[in-house]
Amino acid sequence: MQTWTIKALLDWITPFLGDKQVDAPRLCAEFLMCHVLGKQRIELYTQFDQVVPADQLAQLRALVKRASDHEPVAYLVGKTEFYSLELNVRPGCLIPRPETEMLVQHAIELLRTRKGQQSVLDLCTGSGCIAAAIAHNVKDAHVTATDLSQDALDIAAENCLKHRLSERITLLQGDLLSPVASSPFDLIVSNPPYVSEAEYAVLDKNVKEYEPREALLAGPKGLDIYERLLLQVESHLKPDGVLMLEIGYLQGPDVVSMLENTSLFSHIQTYKDMQNHDRLVVAIR
Ligand SMILES: C[S@@+](CC[C@H](N)C(=O)[O-])C[C@H]1O[C@@H](n2cnc3c(N)ncnc32)[C@H](O)[C@@H]1O
Structure with missing residues (x-):
C-alpha cells in the first residue's frame, strides 16, 4: 500500500486542483493540509517527509473533493486573513476580499489624524x-456595525470576541441605517452589495454558488444600496464627518454624481486599486 507523505500529497493535490481550474491550486492544497494536520504552512515544508495517517488522509480527500468543485477554501477551513487579522468565515457571510483592505487603510489614516474618541459606523x-x-488599529475608535443578516452578525460577533474587540464594536441587525440611533458619526464606511444583475449572471462558480446572493447583488446596475444609503446618511454624519464607500470598478462616475446630488459634501474623491480600477470613494462633509 502507498504511504502518503506531506510532499507526495502536495504534489498530487496541486495538479489535481489545477486540472479542475481551481484558482491558486498550490495555495489551496497547502491551506487544506494545514487545516487537517493542524500545522502552520512553514511546517509543511520543514516536515515534508512526514507520513500522513489514514484518518487524516480521509478528511483531506473529502475536502479536496469539495475544493475541486470550487467550494471556497476559506469556507472549507472556516477562516481567512484580512488586514493581518485571522477571521472566522462560514457560508453565512461574504469572504473578505483583499481589495477591501484599501478602504480600511484610508479609514485608519483618517482616524489617526483626528483627536479624541472617534465614532465609526x-x-x-x-x-x-x-x-x-x-x-x-485605532484604539480610540468605537465602531457600530450593522447588517441585515443575523447569520453574518453571529460570525462578526465571533470575530470581535476572537480579537477582544467586543467592548468597542456594537453589532446591530437591520436594514442599512435603520437600527442606528440618531447620534452622528465621525466616519461612515461601507462595502455594500454592488454587483449588477448582468455581472451576477457571469460570476465565477465559487462565488455565485457558495457566497450569499444578498451580500453581492444590488439591483439592475448594482447601485440600489448606494441610492438608499445616501437618502439616510445626512442626519448620521457630523458636520466634519467623512463617508467612505467601496465601489465596483465601473461605478465611480455614477456614485460620484449620486454623492454630488446630495449637496452634502465639500470634497469627493475616487481612488483606484492595485489593478488601476476605481475601488473607493471618499466624501468629506
Ligand atoms: C459585500 S458584503 C460586505 C461584507 C463585509 N463588509 C466585507 O467587506 O467583506 C455586503 C453585506 O451587506 C449585507 N446587506 C445586504 N443588504 C443589506 C441591507 N439592506 N442592510 C444592511 N446590510 C445589508 C449583506 O448581508 C452582506 O453581509
Whole structure:
C-alpha cells in the first residue's frame, strides 16, 4: 500500500486542483493540509517527509473533493486573513476580499489624524472584517456595525470576541441605517452589495454558488444600496464627518454624481486599486 507523505500529497493535490481550474491550486492544497494536520504552512515544508495517517488522509480527500468543485477554501477551513487579522468565515457571510483592505487603510489614516474618541459606523459589516480591522488599529475608535443578516452578525460577533474587540464594536441587525440611533458619526464606511444583475449572471462558480446572493447583488446596475444609503446618511454624519464607500470598478462616475446630488459634501474623491480600477470613494462633509 502507498504511504502518503506531506510532499507526495502536495504534489498530487496541486495538479489535481489545477486540472479542475481551481484558482491558486498550490495555495489551496497547502491551506487544506494545514487545516487537517493542524500545522502552520512553514511546517509543511520543514516536515515534508512526514507520513500522513489514514484518518487524516480521509478528511483531506473529502475536502479536496469539495475544493475541486470550487467550494471556497476559506469556507472549507472556516477562516481567512484580512488586514493581518485571522477571521472566522462560514457560508453565512461574504469572504473578505483583499481589495477591501484599501478602504480600511484610508479609514485608519483618517482616524489617526483626528483627536479624541472617534465614532465609526460600518454599514453592511458581514464578517465584521472592516469594523474589526479599524477597531484593532485605532484604539480610540468605537465602531457600530450593522447588517441585515443575523447569520453574518453571529460570525462578526465571533470575530470581535476572537480579537477582544467586543467592548468597542456594537453589532446591530437591520436594514442599512435603520437600527442606528440618531447620534452622528465621525466616519461612515461601507462595502455594500454592488454587483449588477448582468455581472451576477457571469460570476465565477465559487462565488455565485457558495457566497450569499444578498451580500453581492444590488439591483439592475448594482447601485440600489448606494441610492438608499445616501437618502439616510445626512442626519448620521457630523458636520466634519467623512463617508467612505467601496465601489465596483465601473461605478465611480455614477456614485460620484449620486454623492454630488446630495449637496452634502465639500470634497469627493475616487481612488483606484492595485489593478488601476476605481475601488473607493471618499466624501468629506
Ligand atoms: C459585500 S458584503 C460586505 C461584507 C463585509 N463588509 C466585507 O467587506 O467583506 C455586503 C453585506 O451587506 C449585507 N446587506 C445586504 N443588504 C443589506 C441591507 N439592506 N442592510 C444592511 N446590510 C445589508 C449583506 O448581508 C452582506 O453581509
